[in-house]
Each structure stands twice: as C-alpha cells, then as structure tokens.
Amino acid sequence: MWQIFSRFLALGLISFGGPAAHIGYFRQTFVHELNWLDEKQYASIVALSQFMPGPGSSQVGFAIGYHKGGLMGALAAFLGFTLPSFLLLFLFAVSTASWLQLDWVAGAIHGLKLLAVVVVADATFGMFKQFCQRKTAQCLMMLTAVCIILFPSLMTQIAVLVVAAIIGGLVLTRGENISPEAPEIKLNWGWLVLFILGLIASFILASQPDSLGQIFGQFYQVGSLVFGGGHVVLPLLEANVGELISQDRFLTGYALAQAVPGPMFTMATFLGADIWQESPILGALIATTAIFVPGFLLMLVTLNSWGAISQRPIIAGGLAGVNAAVVGLLLAALYQPVFITAVNLSLDMALAILGFGLLKIFKPNIVYLVVGFALAGIITSLFQ
Template identity: 55%
Template sequence: MFEIFCKFFILGCVSFGGPAAHIGYFRQAFVEKHKWLSDKDYGQFVALSQFLPGPGSSQVGFSIGYHRAGLPGAIAAFLGFTLPSVMVMLVIALLSQHFLNNTIFEGVVHGLKLLAVIVVADAAWGMFNNFCKQKISVALCAFTAIALLMVPSLYTQILVLIIAALIGKYFLIPKERSEQRTLSKMKLNWPPLVIFISLLVVLPLFSHLNAHTKLFSDFFQAGSFVFGGGHVVLPLLENLVGEQLSQDAFLTAYATAQAVPGPMFTLATFLGFELLPNSPITGAFLATVAVFLPGFLLILIVLKNWQALASNPSISGAMNGVNAAVVGLLLSALYQPVFQSAVINGIDMALVVLGIYLLKSLKLPILALVTFYSLFGVLSIYL
C-alpha cells in the first residue's frame, strides 16, 4: 500500500495539464516503466472511465490501484494522487488570491503546460500503435478526433463512443474468440451500488438537518452527474451552492484547480473551505470526499466483472472500437485544450519538439523534465 501511495503521490505532485495529460502520465509510469498492467488493461480502464460519470483520470488511477492490490490499493492510489492538489488548494484558500497573480507562478504554470503537450502527444502515439492496427480502428480514431475537433461537446463525445462500440462489436471481434459468457451470470457488486443509490436518493431528504449534511449531499449530487471531467463540475456546483458563495470564489477555485497538479475536482476543496467558515477544514474534507465518491462507487460496481465482460466476443469487439476512439479523444484533447492553451509562439513549439526528443530518445525522467520546464517558464517572463 505504501508503494502504491508513494508512486501516485509523486505523480500527483507533477501531473499538470488536466485529465488528458494525467492519462499520459499514468501510462508512462504504470504501463511502460513499472509494468503493473498491460496496455490492453490500461486501455480498458481508460475506456471505462469515459462511460461513467466522475473524474476520469482519478477513476483510471483508482482502477490501477484496484488492479494492483484490491480496494486498499485503490484507496491508496486515490489518496496519493489527490493529496498534493488538496494541500495546495487548502494553502491557496488560506492565503487568498494574491498567490494567483504572482508572475513567477504564472511562468512556472506556462512551462508545465508545455510539458503536458509532450506527455499527451507521447500517450496518443503509444496508444495509437497499440489500438489502431486495423484500417477500421484507424478510421474510428480519425473519425472521433475529427468529430470532437469540429463539434467539441460532451454529447459528441458520448455519441462517437457509442458509434465506435457498435462498429467494433461487428467488425473488430478478436480472431481468438473467448468462451461466451451470458450477462445473466454476472453478479453485481451490491454494496457500492446500494451505497451509491442511498446517498444519491435518500441523503437529499435529510440535507436540511445541518450544514454539513447539505454540503456533502450537494457535492455528491454534482459528482454523480458529471460527464466530461472537471470543466463540467463547475456549473453543476454553481447551480447547487451558487447562492452561498460569490462568483469570484467560484472563478478563483476554478483557476486554481487548473493551475495546480492533480485532478481538477479538487476545486471542491476550495469551495468546501469557503462554504463552512466556522469549520473550514471539515468543509474542505467533506466536499472533496463527496465529489469524488460517486465516480469511485460506480467503478467498483462495474470493475469487478469488467474483465469477464471483456472476454465476451461482442463486448471485446466493442471495447476494441472504444479503445480506438479513445485514441481519437486524446488527439482532440492534444489540440484543445492542451496545445492551444500552452503553445503561444515558435519558441514554445521548439521547446515541445525538444521535450519529445528528451523524453523518447534520451529517456529523461519526468521529474527532470518538470524541473527543466518550470525553469524555462520562469525565464520566459524575463526574455
């Protein structure tokens, strides 16, 4: 458990760039470097996170921890990856907005955004080589990327994944077919399902009892309906608790969550801190747990039978289609928001090319690249 926690904690300290970049960091660490799981298993975890509401990259990390050491491993992975971001959000909530306007801090963030471009590009290339070996899968990858670049929306993402699954079901069935398994023989993981339904349906009935219950209920509901990651959770939370906080507080939390490493869902830490002024640390803790919990419960409901389901030829073919589409998702994310928000001029593009060389040819470790690009970001302020 300590090993899992430490490895995810290190990633949590350097994983800038949002969910798409996190997927790249995870793949490089746990598929290529540590070899905890295969590219196929990793692709299934990524695909599963795309179908379920919740924080996508955190769900992938949770699944990796579960694959490695069961539920304790999943919890250790979540704590390790999330704790650095939570700690930074708490510090910034305590120190107000002055830190956000610091030019040196802005320079560091710019440099790390360039590193995110490199990591996402590497992930897209690696997954393309593994999941797009047939003409149909290459076409699905291209179709997904084109669709999301032309019509970037949550509904487009869901639609192309469904189309990819249907096409894969009929045209991407593996040559070596596994033994058919009927869905009726699959056993649901009842405890997390009961907990999820109870908290979603029953808890709001008691939310009027005290501020702590209402806070947990509001953030749990927001986490239960978020498809598309941290960018979507903000308007949901604003609708739920917007009357209790100023718009400036929401925008500060949002900007901070984008600037710090780790999952963007930790904006709940900042908001929870502000919503319970009499017990801010408790508020931050409750909000953070509540917004992450639904996505993890849904993972536990499905993940237990995910491998068995994937062994079914039709489902395996559908997963092959979804895996190809996930590569397209990464390609579209590489352009928007990763590339567009990071590369401003020719010097930035040159640094991206250099970074790809340092990562792929010289095999420079991530921490060295983080240091290099942080320093470049600071220097760019004075150039």
C-alpha cells in the same frame, strides 16, 4: 501501500494539464516505467472510466491502485494523487493566492503546461500504434477527434463513444460465440446499492439549508451526474452550489483549480472551505469526499469483473471501438485545451518539440522532464 501512495503523490505534485495529461502521466509511469499493467489492461481501464460518471482521470488512478493493491491500494492511489491539490486549494480558500502572480511561479507553471503537451502527444501516439492498427479503428479515431474538435460538448463525447462501441461490436469483434470456459461475470452489486442509497440520501440532505448535510448532498449529486470529468464539472457545480457562494469566489476557485496540479474535481475543496467558514477544513473534507465517492463506487461495481466482461466477443469488439475513440478523444484534447493554452510563442513550440524528441529517443524518467520544463519556464519568463 506506501509504494502506491508515494508514486501517486509524486504524480499529484506535477500533473498539470487536465485529465488528458493525467492519462498520459499514468501511462508513462505505470505502464512503461513500473510495468504495473500492460497497454491492453490500461486501455481497458481508460475506456471503462469514459462510460462512468465521475472524475475520469482519478477513476483511472483509483483503478490502477486497485489493480496493484486491492481496495486499500485504490484508496492509497486516490489520497496520493489528490492530496497536493487538496492542500493547495484549501490554503487558497483560507488565505490569498497572490504568490501565483510572481513571474517565476507563473513561468514554472507555464513550463509544466508545455510538458503536458509532450506527455499527451506521446500518449496519443503510443495508443494509436497499439489500438488503431485496423482501418476501421483508424477511421473511428479520426472521426471522433473531428467531432469533438468541431462540436465540443458532453453529448458529443457520449454519442461518439456509443457509436464507436456499436461499430466495434459489429465490425471489430474477435470471435463468434462465448466459449463455455469464459469466466463468469460477477458484478459487485453491494457497491451499486451503496451508490444508489447515497444518491437518494443526497437529495434528502441537499434540502436541508445551511448544513453540512446540504454540502454533502449537493456535491454527491454533482459527482453522480457528471460525465467526462475535468472542465465538464464546472456547469454542474455552478448549477448545484452556485447560490451558496458568490460568483466572484466561484470563478476564483475555478481559476485556481486550473493553476494547481492534480484533478479538477478538487475545486470542491475550495468551494467547501469557502461555503462552510465555521470550520473550513470540515467543509473542504466533506465536499471533496462527496464529489469523488460516487464515481469510485461505480468503478468498484465492475472492476473485479471487467476482465471477464471484456473477454466476451461482442464486448471485446465494442471495447476495441471505444479504445480507438479514446485515442481520438486524446487527440482532440491535445489540441483543446492542452495545446492552445500552453503554446503561445514559437519558443513554446520549440520546447515542446525538444521535449517530445528527448522523451522518444532517450526515454528519461518523468522527474527529469518535470525539472527541466519548470526551469525552462522560469528562465524564459525572466526574459519576457
């Protein structure tokens, strides 16, 4: 458990760039460096997370931890990856974030955003080679990226994934019939029942004003209903808890959640602490737990049977289509928000190209790249 926790804690300290970058970091660390799972297993987990509501990249990390160490491994992965951003956002909620305005801190953060460009580009390139070998898959990837870039919305993402699954099931299927030896599918219905009971309870609790129950209920609803993770959580959070906090503090929490590494969903930490000022740590813990739990419960429904499910010919074809579409989603995310928020100058582009070349040619440990890009960001900030 300590190995899982420590590995995810290290990533939680450096994972700037949002969900797409997190997927790249996970792939680089757990597929290529540690060999905890192969490309096919990893792509299946990523594809599954795209169809589940909740924090997409955190669900991928949760599933990797589950693959390595069962339920306790999944919890260790979640705690490790989330702890740094939880602590930072809690401290920001009860104090001030003025140190973020320091030139060297802003420079280091900018350097790490450039590293996110490198990591996402590498993940996109590697997954393209792995999952877009057929022309149909390549077309699905290309059309997905075009649609997301031109019409960036949650509905577009869901639509392209559904269409890719249908086309994949019809065109990319690898067999004709299910063999008698195919593993039996056994879903964990207990987790689904727990999710539904939690959702019912959330509506009851959310109607109790000025209570910790209200905080739990409203954040649980957000975690149950948001697809895509990352920045998609913003409008739902604003709709559900916007009346409990001032607009200025809400936007401050959103800005700070983007400035720290780790999952965007830990914005709930800042909001929970700010809403429940009687005991900020209690408010932060309840809000953070409530927003993450629904997505994890839904992942537990299918994780044990996902291998058996994905062996069905039509589902395997559909999964191949979704994998191709996920590559398109990564390509679109490489442009917006990763590239356009990080690359502002020709020097930024040069550093990104240099980092990508170093990663592909020498394959250094991600820690060296983190230190290098942070230092490069600090040095360049001193001359601007």
